[in-house]
Amino acid sequence: MNNTLATIDTPAALIERSRMQRNIARMQQRMNELGVRFRPHVKTSKCIAVAKAQRDGGAQGITVSTLKEAEQFFAEGFTDILYAVGMAPHRLQHAMDLRRRGCALGILTDGVESARAIVEFGRANGEVFDVLIEVDTDGHRSGIRPEEDALLEVAHVLHDGGMRLGGVMTHAGSSYELDTPEALRAMAEQERSGCVRAAQRLRDAGLSCPVVSVGSTPTALMAEALEGVTEVRAGVYVFFDLVMRNIGVCTEDDIALSVLTTVIGHQADKGWAIVDSGWMAMSRDRGTQKQKRDFGYGQVCSVDGTVLDGYVLSGANQEHGILSREGAPDTGIAARFPIGTRLRILPNHACATGAQFPEYQALSEDGSLETWGRFHGW
Numbered sequence: 001m002n003n004t005l006a007t008i009d010t011p012a013a014l015i016e017r018s019r020m021q022r023n024i025a026r027m028q029q030r031m032n033e034l035g036v037r038f039r040p041h042v043k044t045s046k047c048i049a050v051a052k053a054q055r056d057g058g059a060q061g062i063t064v065s066t067l068k069e070a071e072q073f074f075a076e077g078f079t080d081i082l083y084a085v086g087m088a089p090h091r092l093q094h095a096m097d098l099r100r101r102g103c104a105l106g107i108l109t110d111g112v113e114s115a116r117a118i119v120e121f122g123r124a125n126g127e128v129f130d131v132l133i134e135v136d137t138d139g140h141r142s143g144i145r146p147e148e149d150a151l152l153e154v155a156h157v158l159h160d161g162g163m164r165l166g167g168v169m170t171h172a173g174s175s176y177e178l179d180t181p182e183a184l185r186a187m188a189e190q191e192r193s194g195c196v197r198a199a200q201r202l203r204d205a206g207l208s209c210p211v212v213s214v215g216s217t218p219t220a221l222m223a224e225a226l227e228g229v230t231e232v233r234a235g236v237y238v239f240f241d242l243v244m245r246n247i248g249v250c251t252e253d254d255i256a257l258s259v260l261t262t263v264i265g266h267q268a269d270k271g272w273a274i275v276d277s278g279w280m281a282m283s284r285d286r287g288t289q290k291q292k293r294d295f296g297y298g299q300v301c302s303v304d305g306t307v308l309d310g311y312v313l314s315g316a317n318q319e320h321g322i323l324s325r326e327g328a329p330d331t332g333i334a335a336r337f338p339i340g341t342r343l344r345i346l347p348n349h350a351c352a353t354g355a356q357f358p359e360y361q362a363l364s365e366d367g368s369l370e371t372w373g374r375f376h377g378w
Contacts, residue, residue, distance in 0.1 A: 027238075066377075184248070259277050280318050
């Protein structure tokens with residue numbers, strides 16, 4: 001018997017395929033209009049079927065956050081891969097093995113020490129790595145600021161050491177803290193101009209810089225122009241989530257990932273329904289907590305995906321979720337959501353919620369489900 005939303009065990013991670021395809025088409029159309037290559041970040045889904053849908057939609061290459069992802073996607077025919085995390089020396093052997101098996105793997109550095117380790121290993125093993133320099137355009141996390149002397153120092157270490165200087169890349173992670181079109185457009189321009197400036201400094205010094213890579217879902221969707229940029233990276237757009245909803249780049253109707261859950265009990269005097277999706281299903285990510293609208297651990301929807309406005313997953317233990325109404329308690333919640341009721345919960349952070357599951361259930365418009373595997377680990 002084929003599983004349906006009424007028969008599958010819960011909790012289950014659902015991908016609504018029509019929404020996912022719409023999200024893919026929206027992003028790809030935007031990149032085409034801006035005249036840049038699009039290299040999606042597959043850490044969001046860690047799923048071959050999703051990445052193939054992105055490639056079929058027009059994506060060129062992929063971005064990964066672990067070498068395990070690179071290994072798995074390469075095994076499925078993806079060869080143009082950027083490992084967009086600072087390279088630790090102990091991973092260079094694995095990176096070299098992938099390259100020698102035909103994977104066009106690019107790696108990343110943001111400091112002189114790291115660059116020297118890459119050069120030392122490359123020289124010792126006769127390997128010429130393709131290396132991008134990470135640029136910090138917003139003070140969010142890692143990278144070298146565009147005007148720092150270290151940018152040219154790192155570039156010379158790589159170039160003089162015989163490595164291939166692939167270019168520069170940046171990630172405007174602080175865009176997640178914004179929530180107006182004006183602020184997002186300004187951040188997109190800050191991201192673009194900073195990375196392009198870094199590339200120009202390398203070129204002015206007589207160094208190669210073929211790739212200028214920028215990206216985050218909010219800035220990719222809100223950028224007005226990308227002059228000087230060669231490629232964009234973004235990940236969470238493929239599913240979207242409540243954080244993206246609060247930022248303003250999607251609505252609840254665009255969120256393609258949800259958790260199917262079942263009501264298993266009540267605390268009627270408190271206005272609670274208890275469901276079988278706690279933080280082990282939703283994750284502990286409370287990304288909306290600091291935003292203008294806090295959804296607790298997720299937005300509650302009916303089993304068909306209709307948002308039940310005002311009802312959220314307000315608390316979560318390991319396997320138990322507390323469903324309640326915002327504001328005054330719903331004393332009739334037991335009648336509203338009887339035991340056995342199936343619901344969907346939209347996640348705060350699609351990457352974190354997806355990571356709780358070994359597989360997805362891909363839901364087609366005819367109601368059929370298809371199981372899609374997902375990678376775990378490093």
